[in-house]
Amino acid sequence: MLSNYAFIGIFAIAAITFPLLPLILSRFIRPRRPTPIKLSTYECGLEAMGDIWVQFKVQYYLYALAFVVFDIETIYLYPWAVAYGQLGLFALIEMAIFLLILVAGLVYAWRKGALEWI
Amino acid sequence: MEIAFFIITALLTIGAAVAMVLSHNAVHSALWLVLNFFGVAVLYLLLNAPFLAMVQITVYAGAIMVLFLFVIMLLGSEQGQEEVNGLPWQTPVALVMGLLLVVMAGYALFFPGTPVPTTQTPNEIGAPDILARKLFSTYLLPFEITSVLLLVALIGAVVLTMKSREGDRV
Amino acid sequence: MVPTEYYVLLSTVLFTIGVIGVLTRRSALVVFMSVELMLNSANLALVAFSRQWNHVDGQILTFFVITVAAAEVAVGLALLVGIFRTRRTTNVDEVNTMRG
Numbered sequence: 051m052l053s054n055y056a057f058i059g060i061f062a063i064a065a066i067t068f069p070l071l072p073l074i075l076s077r078f079i080r081p082r083r084p085t086p087i088k089l090s091t092y093e094c095g096l097e098a099m100g101d102i103w104v105q106f107k108v109q110y111y112l113y114a115l116a117f118v119v120f121d122i123e124t125i126y127l128y129p130w131a132v133a134y135g136q137l138g139l140f141a142l143i144e145m146a147i148f149l150l151i152l153v154a155g156l157v158y159a160w161r162k163g164a165l166e167w168i
Numbered sequence: 169m170e171i172a173f174f175i176i177t178a179l180l181t182i183g184a185a186v187a188m189v190l191s192h193n194a195v196h197s198a199l200w201l202v203l204n205f206f207g208v209a210v211l212y213l214l215l216n217a218p219f220l221a222m223v224q225i226t227v228y229a230g231a232i233m234v235l236f237l238f239v240i241m242l243l244g245s246e247q248g249q250e251e252v253n254g255l256p257w258q259t260p261v262a263l264v265m266g267l268l269l270v271v272m273a274g275y276a277l278f279f280p281g282t283p284v285p286t287t288q289t290p291n292e293i294g295a296p297d298i299l300a301r302k303l304f305s306t307y308l309l310p311f312e313i314t315s316v317l318l319l320v321a322l323i324g325a326v327v328l329t330m331k332s333r334e335g336d337r338v
Numbered sequence: 339m340v341p342t343e344y345y346v347l348l349s350t351v352l353f354t355i356g357v358i359g360v361l362t363r364r365s366a367l368v369v370f371m372s373v374e375l376m377l378n379s380a381n382l383a384l385v386a387f388s389r390q391w392n393h394v395d396g397q398i399l400t401f402f403v404i405t406v407a408a409a410e411v412a413v414g415l416a417l418l419v420g421i422f423r424t425r426r427t428t429n430v431d432e433v434n435t436m437r438g
Binding site: 208236 | 339340343344345346347348350351352353354355356357358359361362363365367368370371372374375378381382385386388389392393394395397398400401402404405406407408409410411412413415416417418419420422428431
């Protein structure tokens with residue numbers, strides 16, 4: 051059973067090793083003689099000001115929210131599509147109702163202006 | 169072989185969970201939780217539920233954690249504050265009670281009064297079409313109610329976050 | 339073949355870590371993440387039982403748990419944003435009055 055997924059595992063290990071190995075290797079090989087100029091963030095240009103914690107607008111949250119709702123939709127759509135041949139017309143109607151209810155939510159968010167870019 | 173793989177994944181999952189609780193930066197917590205979700209997804213693969221493993225990664229590691237990270241960024245200015253625990257005795261009590269829970273569950277699992285039947289060789293029950301056939305027959309009503317729940321969640325979240333529209337849009 | 343008991347024990351350990359996280363952390367976000375961890379451990383137990391009895395029902399229940407978790411996170415985080423707007427904090431100890 052597990053051997054079916056061995057390729058994915060090997061692929062994942064290779065994908066992790068590939069960027070990590072040069073980083074680790076260079077850490078041991080490189081000479082270390084820091085000067086203030088070498089340690090500056092940019093070679094040319096302005097130093098970054100303020101904190102890295104900038105506040106995002108709440109609109110971004112609403113986009114992410116719409117994304118989550120339709121992500122959930124896909125996890126039901128996928129098995130439905132795979133088994134569509136065995137399910138028949140009834141399942142089509144059921145899925146249409148499901149989608150309509152979710153689209154109603156999207157229309158609400160849209161009308162409310164939640165998806166407007168500001 | 170399989171049991172060794174299980175133990176490695178289980179340790180990784182537990183380690184990620186502990187690191188999630190312990191780390192002081194909310195972003196680090198979120199990333200440890202993502203690692204934990206990946207570990208659970210691998211365990212789903214071991215349990216013959218490949219579709220569920222993919223759902224775990226797309227929904228939990230993909231969507232829900234993105235939502236978490238967005239909110240962490242949204243509340244960004246709060247970061248860097250030291251957490252002050254108002255109830256100092258709570259931590260040791262929680263640890264002791266947690267340990268008790270694990271010991272009790274372990275006892276109940278490995279010293280059962282009635283023997284647990286051994287696992288049969290599993291069929292391919294995790295395949296999407298088998299799931300769909302069950303989902304669209306026996307579990308049809310819960311499936312439809314799910315859509316209403318998502319609708320309510322979407323409307324609720326929009327109402328809660330768009331509240332201060334007339335004044336400043338935060 | 340890994341016995342079902344091992345999975346249920348792992349699920350218990352993860353659940354307990356979640357409980358300890360809820361009890362000891364004060365940042366509402368981390369408390370939320372611990373709740374997610376608890377839901378996940380319950381899912382793991384459900385899938386393990388689903389394999390044990392060779393029924394697909396446990397996996398379908400897991401689907402619904404994931405959906406409910408997503409809805410819960412959506413509303414819960416929106417509430418958190420609302421609390422943060424009025425109180426300027428997400429420390430669960432400081433949010434102790436019903437008035438905004």
